[in-house]
Amino acid sequence: MSGSDFEAARLTVRLGAVNANFRACRHMCGPAAVAGVVKAEAYGMGMIPVARSLAAIGCDTFFVARLEEGVKLRPEVPEARIFVLDGAQPDAVPALVGHRLTPVLNSLAEVAAWSAAARTLRTDLDAAVHIDTGMNRLGLPGAELAVLAAESKTRLAGLRVVLWMSHLACAEDPQARMNRIQLDRFHTALAMLPAAPASFASSAGIMLGKDYAFDMVRPGVGLYGGNPQPSRPNPFATVAVLTGRILQMRHIEPGESAGYGATFRPTRPSVLATCGLGYTDGLMRALAGRGFGAIDGKRVPVAGRVSMDLITLDVTDAPSAKVGGDVEFIGDHIALEEIAAASGTASYEILTSLARRVPRHYEGAP
Numbered sequence: 001m002s003g004s005d006f007e008a009a010r011l012t013v014r015l016g017a018v019n020a021n022f023r024a025c026r027h028m029c030g031p032a033a034v035a036g037v038v039k040a041e042a043y044g045m046g047m048i049p050v051a052r053s054l055a056a057i058g059c060d061t062f063f064v065a066r067l068e069e070g071v072k073l074r075p076e077v078p079e080a081r082i083f084v085l086d087g088a089q090p091d092a093v094p095a096l097v098g099h100r101l102t103p104v105l106n107s108l109a110e111v112a113a114w115s116a117a118a119r120t121l122r123t124d125l126d127a128a129v130h131i132d133t134g135m136n137r138l139g140l141p142g143a144e145l146a147v148l149a150a151e152s153k154t155r156l157a158g159l160r161v162v163l164w165m166s167h168l169a170c171a172e173d174p175q176a177r178m179n180r181i182q183l184d185r186f187h188t189a190l191a192m193l194p195a196a197p198a199s200f201a202s203s204a205g206i207m208l209g210k211d212y213a214f215d216m217v218r219p220g221v222g223l224y225g226g227n228p229q230p231s232r233p234n235p236f237a238t239v240a241v242l243t244g245r246i247l248q249m250r251h252i253e254p255g256e257s258a259g260y261g262a263t264f265r266p267t268r269p270s271v272l273a274t275c276g277l278g279y280t281d282g283l284m285r286a287l288a289g290r291g292f293g294a295i296d297g298k299r300v301p302v303a304g305r306v307s308m309d310l311i312t313l314d315v316t317d318a319p320s321a322k323v324g325g326d327v328e329f330i331g332d333h334i335a336l337e338e339i340a341a342a343s344g345t346a347s348y349e350i351l352t353s354l355a356r357r358v359p360r361h362y363e364g365a366p
């Protein structure tokens with residue numbers, strides 16, 4: 001952090017809640033193991049502090065997306081298994097080996113590249129293999145699965161498959177037929193392949209029940225307090241608390257306006273408060289006319305457009321608003337899902353849009 005004590009905005013990250021959410025996953029899925037998905041800087045919460053916190057309560061397996069994320073994480077959790085979802089493109093192989101990262105192999109070509117590396121190094125290499133059961137994004141498609149199953153001895157030479165993996169497309173909707181269809185396909189695939197632990201469920205999959213848990217679950221957004229199935233109550237505790245300081249207040253009268261485009265035009269004498277957070281920081285412009293903050297638990301609407309560095313609120317009905325006071329934008333009074341809905345996006349994008357410029361404060365760090 002900078003040398004100054006003044007902060008216009010802050011993101012408080014409750015590591016105790018991350019740990020509680022991890023334990024909740026264990027509870028829901030036991031005896032399946034729980035891995036921590038910490039890609040994208042742990043969804044904006046900070047990969048290193050989150051991984052340390054989880055490691056301290058016994059999380060020994062992490063998933064990242066990028067190779068560079070795995071390289072950065074490795075020294076922090078020297079004993080842990082780190083899976084890299086991007087897989088093993090040929091030019092990634094040396095770094096994967098060098099940093100003891102386990103690729104999630106997404107195609108026969110990657111299986112071949114990793115097997116070739118094992119041969120060159122005269123050793124066995126661990127791997128996860130991703131079977132595509134309908135996402136059509138990454139993973140072996142049906143035709144490649146058939147080849148792998150028929151030729152598993154040769155294709156997997158030198159490889160220790162430590163995880164067969166697949167990923168659900170529609171788990172956020174517990175009613176979606178696609179969930180069962182993918183589950184059946186995954187069972188069929190596993191029956192064709194040599195025995196190894198299996199992993200299917202991310203956060204929303206965990207909420208589909210134990211049929212979906214297999215040997216390991218891979219929660220991301222739930223660890224960070226997001227509600228994986230927004231149609232149901234959130235089983236996870238709030239992690240991210242985003243607040244902005246009121247920098248200035250003023251009265252305006254009917255006939256006046258506020259902000260860019262002069263879009264806020266009150267019909268009553270109004271009190272406005274402007275906070276040091278804007279769209280640069282992750283409060284999206286789409287919040288204009290739809291978003292709100294909370295002052296001492298009282299909701300106050302966004303007044304006019306969101307600026308780059310500032311947001312203005314109509315605090316006429318919040319008598320405790322004062323210069324220097326805090327406004328909550330995400331936290332105990334405004335759920336991630338609410339700001340996501342008002343922003344026209346998902347909780348995932350809200351979390352990962354929180355800018356580096358917003359100082360992070362960690363509560364409950366081990």
Ligand SMILES: *Cc1c(COP(=O)(O)O)cnc(C)c1O
Nearest residue numbers: 037167202203218219220221222
């Ligand atoms: C991101 C990701 C996860 C975690 O998903 P959440 O919905 O955040 O729990 C799990 N598995 C894969 C393959 C992913 O890409």
